[in-house]
Amino acid sequence: MAVSHLDEQENFSDIPKGPKTATAKPVPTDRPELVYDGKASEILILFLTNVVLNILTLGFYRFWGKTRIRRYIWSHMRVGDDRFEYCGTGLEIFVSFMIILVVFYAPFIGLVTWMTVDPPYDTPQANIIMLNLVFLVGFLIIFFLYYVAIFAAYRYRVSRTIWRGLRGNMWGSPWIYGCIGAGLGMLNVLSLGWTKPWADAVVFRYRMQRAGMGDAPFLSRMGCGGMYVPYLVAWMITAVVVVAAYSVLISLIVGELQAGRPPSKEQLAWIQYANLFGYLLILLAWQLASPWYKKVMMHNIAGTLRFRGGGFRAGFTTGQLYWLKIPNFLLLLFTLGLAFPYTIHRTAKFTARHISIGNDVDIFGLRRGEADGPRFGDGLAEFVGIGGL
Numbered sequence: 001m002a003v004s005h006l007d008e009q010e011n012f013s014d015i016p017k018g019p020k021t022a023t024a025k026p027v028p029t030d031r032p033e034l035v036y037d038g039k040a041s042e043i044l045i046l047f048l049t050n051v052v053l054n055i056l057t058l059g060f061y062r063f064w065g066k067t068r069i070r071r072y073i074w075s076h077m078r079v080g081d082d083r084f085e086y087c088g089t090g091l092e093i094f095v096s097f098m099i100i101l102v103v104f105y106a107p108f109i110g111l112v113t114w115m116t117v118d119p120p121y122d123t124p125q126a127n128i129i130m131l132n133l134v135f136l137v138g139f140l141i142i143f144f145l146y147y148v149a150i151f152a153a154y155r156y157r158v159s160r161t162i163w164r165g166l167r168g169n170m171w172g173s174p175w176i177y178g179c180i181g182a183g184l185g186m187l188n189v190l191s192l193g194w195t196k197p198w199a200d201a202v203v204f205r206y207r208m209q210r211a212g213m214g215d216a217p218f219l220s221r222m223g224c225g226g227m228y229v230p231y232l233v234a235w236m237i238t239a240v241v242v243v244a245a246y247s248v249l250i251s252l253i254v255g256e257l258q259a260g261r262p263p264s265k266e267q268l269a270w271i272q273y274a275n276l277f278g279y280l281l282i283l284l285a286w287q288l289a290s291p292w293y294k295k296v297m298m299h300n301i302a303g304t305l306r307f308r309g310g311g312f313r314a315g316f317t318t319g320q321l322y323w324l325k326i327p328n329f330l331l332l333l334f335t336l337g338l339a340f341p342y343t344i345h346r347t348a349k350f351t352a353r354h355i356s357i358g359n360d361v362d363i364f365g366l367r368r369g370e371a372d373g374p375r376f377g378d379g380l381a382e383f384v385g386i387g388g389l
Contacts (some may be wrong), residue, residue: 147181159373
């Protein structure tokens with residue numbers, strides 16, 4: 001079993017561990033299966049403990065809380081008889097998050113505060129225009145950092161994953177990936193989403209080709225073959241919902257204006273609520289319409305991925321993905337996130353059950369790599385709001 005890499009300054013002795021394995025390396029099996037044996041009740045205990053400590057520390061404990069849950073999930077996932085380990089620390093994530101706050105967030109807030117309290121121009125119109133330009137530039141920066149954060153988060157988590165004493169590694173620049181992702185994201189907007197299948201294939205292939213375990217890299221030949229038909233169906237369903245929802249909203253506003261009176265405060269409030277409901281309805285429509293597309297994409301990712309001469313396979317159907325995604329989405333929505341540990345458990349269990357490692361993958365011939373990974377954690381992902389496991 002791999003040597004423990006837990007941070008000596010952190011005590012995780014109360015985290016439920018996976019069953020201990022023998023120190024001697026096991027005899028390789030004919031089929032290296034991925035197995036998850038965690039329990040939802042144990043994750044729930046960790047989650048509730050984290051919630052209490054987050055409240056007591058005004059939210060700062062979440063970096064360490066996330067690390068505790070990662071350690072649990074990793075330690076209950078195994079290939080053959082060897083379990084994964086997560087050797088990242090809460091301090092690494094906290095430090096990177098604080099760096100992002102100082103470098104990006106503090107200057108932006110300072111600029112907005114200065115323009116609000118002591119406007120630089122004499123006319124209100126000029127100040128309003130300038131303030132809107134500042135927010136526009138801020139939005140574009142966040143849009144770019146969103147893709148930077150995706151790659152940086154993957155690189156950090158892969159580099160803190162250990163199996164049989166071997167560390168995962170990921171190379172490449174998050175900033176280059178940010179340029180690629182942001183550029184393709186803008187192209188998706190300009191094409192009304194019709195370039196998304198091709199763009200998804202490009203960014204996934206870019207990430208997978210820069211990841212590895214030990215001294216062996218992953219190889220990906222992913223394309224967008226077969227992805228456009230299910231995407232067309234998801235796009236059309238979502239478009240119909242968008243048109244219907246906002247047609248009703250616009251008709252309400254136009255009806256009030258044609259009546260010769262401006263909407264009252266109560267009516268404006270209801271219009272705002274209707275607008276918010278429209279956003280939620282669009283999100284729900286995409287969740288309901290996209291599992292077929294996501295299934296085909298995940299099958300492409302697994303089916304075109306190679307590692308040490310062998311491949312992988314995703315063996316789930318669209319219906320099975322529906323049964324994972326839709327309940328998870330509804331549970332998080334209606335419990336305001338309190339069902340998060342259960343959705344983690346369901347996702348890990350689903351992944352282990354339906355992702356197969358080919359018999360021709362020589363996972364037992366790996367040797368130790370040289371890369372140690374980034375110095376700090378995935379705090380940028382926390383900053384832009386995508387700080388999942």
